Amino acid sequence: MDYPTRPCHGGIGTTSPGKRSAMESTAQPSPLECPDCHALTADLEAHKHWHSRLVHDIATAVDKDISRRAHTT
Numbered sequence: 001m002d003y004p005t006r007p008c009h010g011g012i013g014t015t016s017p018g019k020r021s022a023m024e025s026t027a028q029p030s031p032l033e034c035p036d037c038h039a040l041t042a043d044l045e046a047h048k049h050w051h052s053r054l055v056h057d058i059a060t061a062v063d064k065d066i067s068r069r070a071h072t073t
């Protein structure tokens with residue numbers, strides 16, 4: 001009756017943490033952080049598309065405002 005103590009049988013995550021994290025990253029897509037506004041988004045491509053649209057809208061609005069002011073003065 002001599003049970004050998006197995007250190008690798010301690011619990012979850014002690015066997016191979018590297019392999020486990022790699023499986024997690026491939027199993028489910030983790031939210032990505034936007035490099036521009038640091039918002040977490042599941043679909044970074046769609047978020048970037050939204051960004052470009054927003055920037056375009058602001059740019060055109062500002063451009064209109066500048067041209068309007070230039071014309072009035």
Ligand SMILES: [Zn+2]
Pocket residue numbers: 034035036037038039047051
């Ligand atoms: Zn963003």
